[in-house]
Amino acid sequence: xxxTIIANCGGFWGDDPTAxxxxxxxxxxxxxxxxxxxxxxxxxxxxxxxxxxxxxxPADFLAHLRDVLPSCVQRGIxxxxxxxxxxxxxxxxxxxxxxxxxxxxxxxxxxxxxxxDLFPRLDELLASGEPLINMDTGQALSEVRPRVLxxxxxxxxxxxxxxxxxxxxxxxxxxxxxxxxxxxxxxFEFGWSASDWDRVAAGIVxxxxxxxxxxxxxxxxxxxxxxxxxxxxxxxxxxxxxxxSLVVTKHPNTGGLVSVHTVAEQxxxxxxxxxxxxxxxxxxxxxxxxxxEGPDRVRVTGARGEPAPEKLxxxxxxxxxxxxxxxxxxxxxxxxxKANKVAEAFWDAAGGxxxxxxxxxxxxxxxACHPPLATCEPGEVLVQFAxxxxxxxxxxxxxxxxxxxxVLGTVPGITYIADQGRTRAxxxxxxxxxLVSRGAVTQRLVLGDDExxx
Amino acid sequence: xxxLPSDPTVRVPLVRLCLARSGDKGDTANIGVIARxxxxxxxxxxxxxxxxxxxxxxxxxxxxxxxxxxPNLLAVNFLLHRSLGGGGTLSLLLDAQGxxxxxxxxxxxxxxxxxxxxxxxxxxxxxxxxxx
Numbered sequence: 001x002x003x004t005i006i007a008n009c010g011g012f013w014g015d016d017p018t019a020x021x022x023x024x025x026x027x028x029x030x031x032x033x034x035x036x037x038x039x040x041x042x043x044x045x046x047x048x049x050x051x052x053x054x055x056x057x058p059a060d061f062l063a064h065l066r067d068v069l070p071s072c073v074q075r076g077i078x079x080x081x082x083x084x085x086x087x088x089x090x091x092x093x094x095x096x097x098x099x100x101x102x103x104x105x106x107x108x109x110x111x112x113x114x115x116x117d118l119f120p121r122l123d124e125l126l127a128s129g130e131p132l133i134n135m136d137t138g139q140a141l142s143e144v145r146p147r148v149l150x151x152x153x154x155x156x157x158x159x160x161x162x163x164x165x166x167x168x169x170x171x172x173x174x175x176x177x178x179x180x181x182x183x184x185x186x187x188f189e190f191g192w193s194a195s196d197w198d199r200v201a202a203g204i205v206x207x208x209x210x211x212x213x214x215x216x217x218x219x220x221x222x223x224x225x226x227x228x229x230x231x232x233x234x235x236x237x238x239x240x241x242x243x244x245s246l247v248v249t250k251h252p253n254t255g256g257l258v259s260v261h262t263v264a265e266q267x268x269x270x271x272x273x274x275x276x277x278x279x280x281x282x283x284x285x286x287x288x289x290x291x292x293e294g295p296d297r298v299r300v301t302g303a304r305g306e307p308a309p310e311k312l313x314x315x316x317x318x319x320x321x322x323x324x325x326x327x328x329x330x331x332x333x334x335x336x337x338k339a340n341k342v343a344e345a346f347w348d349a350a351g352g353x354x355x356x357x358x359x360x361x362x363x364x365x366x367x368a369c370h371p372p373l374a375t376c377e378p379g380e381v382l383v384q385f386a387x388x389x390x391x392x393x394x395x396x397x398x399x400x401x402x403x404x405x406x407v408l409g410t411v412p413g414i415t416y417i418a419d420q421g422r423t424r425a426x427x428x429x430x431x432x433x434x435l436v437s438r439g440a441v442t443q444r445l446v447l448g449d450d451e452x453x454x
Numbered sequence: 455x456x457x458l459p460s461d462p463t464v465r466v467p468l469v470r471l472c473l474a475r476s477g478d479k480g481d482t483a484n485i486g487v488i489a490r491x492x493x494x495x496x497x498x499x500x501x502x503x504x505x506x507x508x509x510x511x512x513x514x515x516x517x518x519x520x521x522x523x524x525p526n527l528l529a530v531n532f533l534l535h536r537s538l539g540g541g542g543t544l545s546l547l548l549d550a551q552g553x554x555x556x557x558x559x560x561x562x563x564x565x566x567x568x569x570x571x572x573x574x575x576x577x578x579x580x581x582x583x584x585x586x
Binding site for chain 1: 469480482488513522523540544
């Protein structure tokens with residue numbers, strides 16, 4: 001049976017920088033897929049582009065590409081990434097310049113998959129009857145319209161499949177569904193039809209399992225003590241087959257563990273109902289069967305799919321005020337009682353918690369991540385103060401200056417964090433999930449100077 | 455499951471029976487919980503309910519708790535609405551993404567028939583990593 005091997009090399013922008021090279025050099029692969037776009041990343045990139053027109057994509061991608069491009073070209077490995085950000089044309093120019101520098105320009109064919117960026121068309125969309133209501137809160141976009149910083153539709157695999165059909169070997173997209181970069185090569189290699197829902201669902205299941213990198217290969221795993229080593233963690237690899245079955249594995253001699261449980265935990269990670277909606281299909285995560293086929297090899301079969309949803313998801317971001325954090329460590333006998341006294345004195349100096357839109361403190365080491373589990377009092381706690389407010393100056397003048405003075409003026413056994421620097425307000429860019437009609441968005445493939453609607 | 459009167463019960467943390475992983479979607483936390491055997495899955499459906507989770511997270515969860523079943527994975531998925539202090543970048547919580555919530559749930563103590571801990575049925579055996 002025909003087979004293709006797809007390797008993921010990171011779960012977010014900022015993941016292990018050695019992963020791309022290790023995935024390419026650690027064994028045979030056909031595709032390298034790379035993810036750079038978290039939910040609010042687009043807002044950062046829009047701002048970078050506003051300052052500098054050729055920016056607007058994650059520059060780290062070029063460093064990763066430098067590590068792997070010559071080997072990928074030589075071995076016929078294709079690279080698919082959403083590193084286009086809000087400026088895929090700018091990203092392509094940089095990729096082509098890098099290819100020239102590395103002497104492989106004649107063997108690199110870059111394709112761009114765009115059309116996701118709705119920011120320039122926002123008012124037109126609102127006027128045409130796309131209300132872009134917040135899916136979580138039900139609020140109308142008009143409440144934050146002047147503060148919107150980015151708007152991108154999550155597009156599907158079609159544009160990437162077309163790019164592969166045109167012979168591209170570096171495919172740079174804007175916002176696409178995270179799993180689409182894994183689904184697309186499977187559709188291309190096996191000639192799956194876009195309405196072969198079960199097979200398309202299998203591609204989404206594969207993509208969902210590997211899109212968070214090492215979280216399916218032994219990272220963040222309940223039975224962590226079964227993982228022999230977390231050193232040089234193996235990033236995930238999918239060996240996909242024509243019938244939609246696949247094996248999740250990792251390269252030999254790497255850290256981590258691939259077991260039915262490490263994969264099952266990742267399937268239920270950040271999902272809602274088991275009918276998992278994507279632009280390409282509704283994948284039934286309650287249909288998948290997992291089986292340990294060998295050491296660090298889990299076979300995934302039985303995926304079922306249902307027709308793709310009517311609407312596409314849009315991720316918008318908007319300016320939502322300012323926030324700041326400050327921290328003090330309190331140690332020694334009665335640390336918790338002393339920390340409470342410190343908090344009382346701090347809020348009094350900072351004008352009271354009610355002076356801010358939101359204000360709180362937590363005791364790290366006691367109750368910060370979740371309610372207390374410890375059965376005896378901690379020997380030390382880190383007090384974390386936090387505020388959010390629309391007024392940046394208020395945070396910088398009333399909250400920030402009152403943290404460190406508590407070290408001299410309250411309880412014994414208290415110290416500040418040396419490398420924290422001076423507390424300052426930082427901008428809050430918040431996420432606004434919405435839906436848009438499919439008809440309102442057209443994915444575009446750009447090859448050289450040609451533009452093709454998908 | 456049927457329990458014999460002679461089957462003694464034990465108090466154990468939930469981690470002895472289940473695995474779990476948690477994350478976020480906006481202000482909603484999700485906790486996927488996986489039973490370690492078929493027998494535990496049946497027990498879990500009856501006892502690890504939305505009300506159980508809501509009670510355990512009462513200081514944190516300000517909305518409702520929903521549960522979905524994935525029997526193929528011996529799993530259930532909980533959605534804890536309004537549980538992340540506004541969620542994402544709006545949240546002032548240290549763990550704004552609820553990444554540690556699964557560990558907190560697995561620390562919950564439950565009283566179960568002792569035999570449930572030893573149930574090594576087909577699925578449990580199959581899920582073990584084969585020896586190299």
